[in-house]
Amino acid sequence: MNADPILETEPPLAPLAVAPDIAAKIAGVGRTTIYASIASGQLRSLKIGNRRLIMVEWIREWLASAEQSSPEGSGNAR
Numbered sequence: 001m002n003a004d005p006i007l008e009t010e011p012p013l014a015p016l017a018v019a020p021d022i023a024a025k026i027a028g029v030g031r032t033t034i035y036a037s038i039a040s041g042q043l044r045s046l047k048i049g050n051r052r053l054i055m056v057e058w059i060r061e062w063l064a065s066a067e068q069s070s071p072e073g074s075g076n077a078r
Helices: 005-009 020-027 031-040 056-069
Strands: 046-048 051-055
Touching (some): 020 031, 020 051, 031 051, 051 056
């Protein structure tokens, strides 16, 4: 049993930032797409030590901008 009652009552926190492989899973794309988007500046990322991290908020913004620039405009995949 955990001695801290705060930890027992609070819901688990969602991550603020994730590694590129997790970002790819969240976005439903491959790791190569994530790294290419980072390299081109379309997707922001940061480095802490040796780790590359992507804020979940940035993933959402990247996906929204990709949807707006898609030629179909509907955001629906075939």
